[in-house]
Amino acid sequence: MDMNPDTTHDGLRGGYPPWRQRQRPAARPMLSGDMRCDVLIVGAGITGSFMAEHLSALGHRTCVLDRERPGLGSTAASTAMLLWEIDASxxxxxxxxxxxxxxxxxxxxxxxxxxxxxxxxxxxxxxxxxxxxxxxxxxxxxxxxxxxxxxxxxxxxxxxxxxxxxxxxxxxxxxxxxxxxxxxxxxxVDPVLLSQALLARADTQGASVFAGEAVSYETAGRGVLVGLDNGHAIEAGKVVLATGYVMPDWLDMPxxxxxxxxxxxxxxxxxxxxxxxxxxxxxxxxxxxxxxxxxxxxxxxxxxxxxxxxxxxxxxxxxxxxxxxxxxxxxxxxxxxxxxxxxxxxxxxxxxRDGLPLIGPVPGRPNMFAAYGYGGNGITFSYMASRMIGRMMAGKNESWFQDLAVDRPMPTRS
CATH class of the missing domain: 3.30.9.10 (D-Amino Acid Oxidase, subunit A, domain 2)
Known part of the structure; x- marks a missing residue:
């Protein structure tokens, strides 16, 4: 496998946050061939890091894919205030x-x-x-x-x-x-160190982190075939989209x-x-x-x-x-x-619009999950998303999950 050089943050942030002065993550390999896994997490920021640690701990063969160096995209721009109080009062x-x-x-x-x-x-x-x-x-x-x-x-x-x-x-x-x-x-918390610590723990649990960009998603049998920008593909039983505000064109979330x-x-x-x-x-x-x-x-x-x-x-x-x-x-x-x-x-x-995250199955895309729209509660909702999606994958849905559904209706004030 070829080693991928450092990448830029591609417009995810600007300037120099203090967290960047800490620890730089190791280079990640690029896939040199096709592969299979139980779960593919697209995005290695704080959300993807929580997902990787939790899902690998549950026993899933987990892969993480990101075009950025882990934790140095939007995660590094976070002020990392872990509030339980939500943007909407x-x-x-x-x-x-x-x-x-x-x-x-x-x-x-x-x-x-x-x-x-x-x-x-x-x-x-x-x-x-x-x-x-x-x-x-x-x-x-x-x-x-x-x-x-x-x-x-x-x-x-x-x-x-x-x-x-x-x-x-x-x-x-x-x-x-x-x-x-x-x-x-x-x-x-220090958001960069937290992301790196979670990925390091996921690594000890068998998870793998690769450099690259997902360019296509196709339903394949009981899973999803994800095409990469280097021409290779990953066949995953489940896919979790954890890419911050950068999302596929086909993902409609009003x-x-x-x-x-x-x-x-x-x-x-x-x-x-x-x-x-x-x-x-x-x-x-x-x-x-x-x-x-x-x-x-x-x-x-x-x-x-x-x-x-x-x-x-x-x-x-x-x-x-x-x-x-x-x-x-x-x-x-x-x-x-x-x-x-x-x-x-x-x-x-x-x-x-309502200050709540968008977490759960992607409508019309079997075996795909999304975790987006965190506002000021980024790290809190990232942790929450990993636990919710872990339970969803195990078929243990809870009624309140619908309150955060990706396709929930537009809220109106009573």
């Missing part, structure tokens, strides 16, 4: 689907972060994982009663957390906003849209100048800012999402202006910060 999700369904989805998201934590600890994955509290801040100038109503709905759903008014928020976290919801159960986000990382902050508990900070509202710390005491802050700038060159052109806005927002959020950008980067990502 419980209030919004209740308006779409009713309280019982919405509350159930939130509880499954909470359990996903707990399951991910258990996996990291049980397998001693070296990935900078730290359990964190999340602080969901009222948008500047917003009516705090909206956040209080969200808190009361969460209490009804038996979700953890407390409501802090302006005075208590300022006292506990030194953040000046009208109100906040403070909740346990979230986490942070709920799915593409947007871009920008982020910066500061220099290491002076001892004693970071906020309490290094909590994950994020804002209510559609156009929100989010912030976390790193193991080397940097502050990572991101936001400024824009659905009109998905081309890499356009994102790169916008980088100076977006960086300036993020630095200004950091100064307003945490005046004690050394507000300078040591790293600045951007990335495109998939999201959905």
């Amino acid at each position: 419980l209030t919004e999700l209740t308006q779409f689907y009713g309280f019982e369904r919405a509350a159930g989805i939130y509880r499954h998201s909470l359990r996903a972060v707990a399951g991910l934590k258990k996996l990291v600890e049980a397998c001693a994955l070296p990935c900078g994982f730290h359990a964190r509290t999340s602080v969901y801040l009222a948008k500047a100038g917003a009516d705090p009663r909206e956040l209080l109503a969200e808190h009361e709905l969460r209490q009804r759903a038996d979700l953890p957390g407390a409501y802090l008014d302006h005075r208590r928020l300022l006292s506990k976290f030194s953040v000046s906003r009208e109100a906040a919801l403070v909740s346990p159960g979230s986490a942070e 709920l799915h849209t593409i947007s871009s986000t920008w982020a910066i990382a500061t220099p290491a902050q002076a001892p004693g100048t970071l906020w309490r508990d290094c909590a994950l900070l994020w804002e209510a509202g559609e156009d929100y800012t989010y912030a976390r710390t790193t193991t080397d005491n940097r502050i990572v802050i991101g936001g400024e999402d824009d659905a009109s700038l998905t081309d890499q060159s356009a994102r790169d052109d916008a980088m100076p202006a977006k960086t300036a806005v993020l630095l200004d927002r950091l100064a307003g959020l945490w005046p004690a910060a050394l507000a300078r950008a040591d790293f600045q980067w951007s990335g495109a990502f998939g999201e959905t």
